[in-house]
Amino acid sequence: xxxxxxxxxxLGSIGATEGAKLSVAAGGKKYTGTLMPHHDFSxxxxxxxxxxxxxxxxxxxDVDSRIEVLERPIPRERTEASVEPRAGLxxxxxxxxxxxxxSYVDYRTGAVHPAFSASDLINAVPEIREVANMxxxxxxxxxxxxxxxxxxxxxxxxxxxxxxxxxxxxVIPHGTDTMGYTAAALSFMLGEVPKPVVxxxxxxxxxxxxxxxxxxxxxxxxxxxxxxxxxxxxxMHDTPGDDSFAAHIGPRVRKMHTSRxxxxxxxxxxxxxxxxxxxxxxxxxxRQVSRGKAVARTAMERKVVLLQSYPGMDPExxxxxxxxxxxxxxxxxxxxxxxxxxxxxxxEACDAxxxxxxxxxxxxxxxxxxxxxxxxxxxxxxxxxxxDMLPETAYVKLMWALANSHDAEEAKRIMRxxxxxxxxxxxxxxx
Amino acid sequence: xxxxxxxxxxLGSIGATEGAKLSVAAGGKKYTGTLMPHHDFSxxxxxxxxxxxxxxxxxxxDVDSRIEVLERPIPRERTEASVEPRAGLxxxxxxxxxxxxxSYVDYRTGAVHPAFSASDLINAVPEIREVANMxxxxxxxxxxxxxxxxxxxxxxxxxxxxxxxxxxxxVIPHGTDTMGYTAAALSFMLGEVPKPVVxxxxxxxxxxxxxxxxxxxxxxxxxxxxxxxxxxxxxMHDTPGDDSFAAHIGPRVRKMHTSRxxxxxxxxxxxxxxxxxxxxxxxxxxRQVSRGKAVARTAMERKVVLLQSYPGMDPExxxxxxxxxxxxxxxxxxxxxxxxxxxxxxxEACDAxxxxxxxxxxxxxxxxxxxxxxxxxxxxxxxxxxxDMLPETAYVKLMWALANSHDAEEAKRIMRxxxxxxxxxxxxxxx
Numbered sequence: 094x095x096x097x098x099x100x101x102x103x104l105g106s107i108g109a110t111e112g113a114k115l116s117v118a119a120g121g122k123k124y125t126g127t128l129m130p131h132h133d134f135s136x137x138x139x140x141x142x143x144x145x146x147x148x149x150x151x152x153x154x155d156v157d158s159r160i161e162v163l164e165r166p167i168p169r170e171r172t173e174a175s176v177e178p179r180a181g182l183x184x185x186x187x188x189x190x191x192x193x194x195x196s197y198v199d200y201r202t203g204a205v206h207p208a209f210s211a212s213d214l215i216n217a218v219p220e221i222r223e224v225a226n227m228x229x230x231x232x233x234x235x236x237x238x239x240x241x242x243x244x245x246x247x248x249x250x251x252x253x254x255x256x257x258x259x260x261x262x263x264v265i266p267h268g269t270d271t272m273g274y275t276a277a278a279l280s281f282m283l284g285e286v287p288k289p290v291v292x293x294x295x296x297x298x299x300x301x302x303x304x305x306x307x308x309x310x311x312x313x314x315x316x317x318x319x320x321x322x323x324x325x326x327x328x329m330h331d332t333p334g335d336d337s338f339a340a341h342i343g344p345r346v347r348k349m350h351t352s353r354x355x356x357x358x359x360x361x362x363x364x365x366x367x368x369x370x371x372x373x374x375x376x377x378x379x380r381q382v383s384r385g386k387a388v389a390r391t392a393m394e395r396k397v398v399l400l401q402s403y404p405g406m407d408p409e410x411x412x413x414x415x416x417x418x419x420x421x422x423x424x425x426x427x428x429x430x431x432x433x434x435x436x437x438x439x440x441e442a443c444d445a446x447x448x449x450x451x452x453x454x455x456x457x458x459x460x461x462x463x464x465x466x467x468x469x470x471x472x473x474x475x476x477x478x479x480x481d482m483l484p485e486t487a488y489v490k491l492m493w494a495l496a497n498s499h500d501a502e503e504a505k506r507i508m509r510x511x512x513x514x515x516x517x518x519x520x521x522x523x524x
Numbered sequence: 525x526x527x528x529x530x531x532x533x534x535l536g537s538i539g540a541t542e543g544a545k546l547s548v549a550a551g552g553k554k555y556t557g558t559l560m561p562h563h564d565f566s567x568x569x570x571x572x573x574x575x576x577x578x579x580x581x582x583x584x585x586d587v588d589s590r591i592e593v594l595e596r597p598i599p600r601e602r603t604e605a606s607v608e609p610r611a612g613l614x615x616x617x618x619x620x621x622x623x624x625x626x627s628y629v630d631y632r633t634g635a636v637h638p639a640f641s642a643s644d645l646i647n648a649v650p651e652i653r654e655v656a657n658m659x660x661x662x663x664x665x666x667x668x669x670x671x672x673x674x675x676x677x678x679x680x681x682x683x684x685x686x687x688x689x690x691x692x693x694x695v696i697p698h699g700t701d702t703m704g705y706t707a708a709a710l711s712f713m714l715g716e717v718p719k720p721v722v723x724x725x726x727x728x729x730x731x732x733x734x735x736x737x738x739x740x741x742x743x744x745x746x747x748x749x750x751x752x753x754x755x756x757x758x759x760m761h762d763t764p765g766d767d768s769f770a771a772h773i774g775p776r777v778r779k780m781h782t783s784r785x786x787x788x789x790x791x792x793x794x795x796x797x798x799x800x801x802x803x804x805x806x807x808x809x810x811r812q813v814s815r816g817k818a819v820a821r822t823a824m825e826r827k828v829v830l831l832q833s834y835p836g837m838d839p840e841x842x843x844x845x846x847x848x849x850x851x852x853x854x855x856x857x858x859x860x861x862x863x864x865x866x867x868x869x870x871x872e873a874c875d876a877x878x879x880x881x882x883x884x885x886x887x888x889x890x891x892x893x894x895x896x897x898x899x900x901x902x903x904x905x906x907x908x909x910x911x912d913m914l915p916e917t918a919y920v921k922l923m924w925a926l927a928n929s930h931d932a933e934e935a936k937r938i939m940r941x942x943x944x945x946x947x948x949x950x951x952x953x954x955x
Binding site for chain 1: 579580667668669670671672673676699700701702705706779780781782783784787826828829830831832833834835836837838841842844845848849855856857858859860861862863864884885886887888889890891892894895896897898915916919923
């Protein structure tokens with residue numbers, strides 16, 4: 094369905110084309126936003142505005158409504174400046190993967206598209222050239238909900254390659270949806286990587302004035318250029334403003350809000366560093382950079398599932414999935430529980446050699462399966478717990494542990510051994 | 525395996541029986557805790573202490589270790605005081621369901637058992653008699669990980685019964701693991717319930733001096749006795765101390781930490797009230813108590829599943845579960861996404877009449893499926909989004925909506941209509 098003839102003419106007469114910034118008064122309310130393309134599902138008298146918040150609102154226009162054009166759409170320009178490397182600055186490589194950070198709003202379709210090139214990204218932050226010599230390459234251009242195990246493997250190999258070719262650090266612009274999972278995957282695949290590897294995202298696309306892409310990128314470059322910390326990190330806004338950025342430990346970070354700039358939070362661990370808007374960096378404990386080689390151990394077992402337990406969860410429904418997997422991570426309730434009906438199925442799976450790992454859907458805090466009967470029953474059934482490890486990290490680690498071990502027992506030992514800061518000391522729990 | 529002969533004699537000689545409070549110095553560390561029964565899995569030279577934090581620690585004892593008995597175990601006493609109702613006080617009914625709040629540590633097995641009677645609970649908080657006339661009955665005595673749909677139904681009916689028999693409010697001690705799910709279930713089943721219905725739990729069992737059971741119970745009684753608010757609420761510590769308690773809106777609360785006293789947090793909504801340690805109450809907006817009857821609409825469709833999306837989630841693995849369900853709630857990534865491979869399966873399910881509801885695993889913030897292609901693809905496939913509703917609440921509501929509607933379309937309308945404060949105004953999203 095398109096606009097009604099009346100509305101179409103009215104928009105045309107005032108030059109309200111797609112991408113124009115409008116002020117609209119309708120139905121007793123006032124809206125300011127960018128005119129989006131007409132939606133197939135929308136009625137013919139409704140226009141869609143993208144508000145400053147980034148969200149779309151549908152506004153019904155009648156004869157009493159007022160529409161005013163505040164700004165005409167500006168054609169997007171691309172600048173492609175070639176910059177000579179400067180002596181005395183560290184050399185960082187930016188590996189593009191896509192996501193909002195490398196995206197712009199397509200005003201023809203109204204959707205956000207991953208389309209900025211990696212060098213466009215660097216050029217959008219002129220200050221970054223003062224911090225480090227930046228080289229850019231694009232590996233993928235996808236939204237992170239489509240990142241798959243194969244992408245993680247390719248990315249880990251590319252990172253190792255760049256470090257072994259001399260990069261002092263690698264910055265990876267990445268979609269925020271699954272950035273935490275990728276950070277965990279790189280943490281295990283790259284192990285004791287000798288340089289900083291930073292995943293960085295944005296909650297607002299790069300062509301918008303409110304974008305957090307430039308400031309997150311600059312903070313990432315500063316953290317890498319400091320040459321202080323090796324490992325895999327996620328760097329995003331720590332506060333809604335542009336004054337503080339957190340470098341989270343790769344397997345300890347989780348996206349905890351759908352839209353806020355400071356959506357990423359360290360769970361069960363402080364951040365590895367806080368980076369000020371002025372470039373100052375406050376480091377917590379961590380591993381120093383070194384001269385060694387990077388090694389990517391990328392083997393992953395795909396027959397692993399992540400499930401959340403809930404009241405009414407029926408073992409019959411989940412029977413095939415659980416028995417058909419080599420590994421199962423359950424985000425249980427509380428200290429690591431499931432309903433009692435699930436225990437015989439979990440025992441059957443464990444007896445058949447499946448590794449069943451209990452974590453908690455509470456997200457914060459540690460599992461402890463010795464306090465209550467249900468926890469003890471699960472341990473007796475053969476399930477293991479992994480202290481305060483995130484369910485998502487446990488899922489990624491279990492894929493890695495199963496592919497990098499000889500049998501289920503070895504995989505379980507790997508799961509319970511801290512490798513990349515993903516869990517606290519487990520000696521005080523589940524004795 | 526039991527203790528070694530040496531260790532067994534040594535414990536006997538100083539009177540260190542199970543349940544005794546010990547000070548132990550071993551391996552260069554010092555521990556204070558309650559001696560737990562010897563564990564089948566523990567080595568013969570290891571004793572298990574329950575620390576003040578509630579957690580167990582295994583301590584290896586050798587000849588250099590020092591063990592001192594600080595306190596002998598106190599036999600548990602039961603007091604059963606019958607109290608006459610007082611004029612001028614409101615009448616509250618306490619319906620026991622079990623959980624840590626109604627539990628004690630069994631020093632023979634070392635486990636926490638649900639065993640306090642409902643009247644024991646009231647008697648443990650003498651001040652409560654000044655606040656309201658309390659009557660108690662026990663409906664279940666289970667840990668909340670075993671609460672099932674049938675328990676919710678029985679509980680909702682019991683609550684309606686008590687209100688219709690004249691109760692001014694109902695207080696429900698409940699295990700914390702699934703208290704949020706039960707609160708959501710009661711919210712939809714009891715709808716516009718005319719009185720306050722409060723679920724209350726504890727993170728430390730009732731026989732321990734550090735228990736939060738008495739203070740949470742007292743705050744719940746005060747909130748109900750105020751006669752100010754009707755609806756379903758969860759009342760727990762708002763801070764780690766005993767100075768502030770939050771009354772959370774039933775379908776808006778989530779257990780966000782495995783062990784802290786202030787584990788329960790309101791998500792995407794402020795609490796309905798804050799209750800001070802002194803009994804003062806600061807109310808937010810809410811529904812007033814009234815004289816109407818309580819009605820329990822308890823029908824629930826059980827063929828509903830709750831799934832979390834993750835990278836590598838394979839449609840083949842989830843094919844039978846999704847196509848075999850009448851309702852599917854997916855905790856998607858970011859604004860409500862799944863990987864592109866899952867979309868055809870979701871379309872197939874929607875075409876077959878299954879209701880597929882997208883929520884976000886970010887927990888905080890709202891879904892918005894019009895910003896990115898994946899969201900639009902999901903909407904086109906027939907999935908719906910439910911604004912800022914919690915995944916767990918969406919799961920419970922979908923069971924209720926499917927059982928209380930004639931077809932999938934009506935169930936979808938119910939899902940997208942706020943009924944009990946479970947979602948914000950959806951008019952500005954997903955247009």
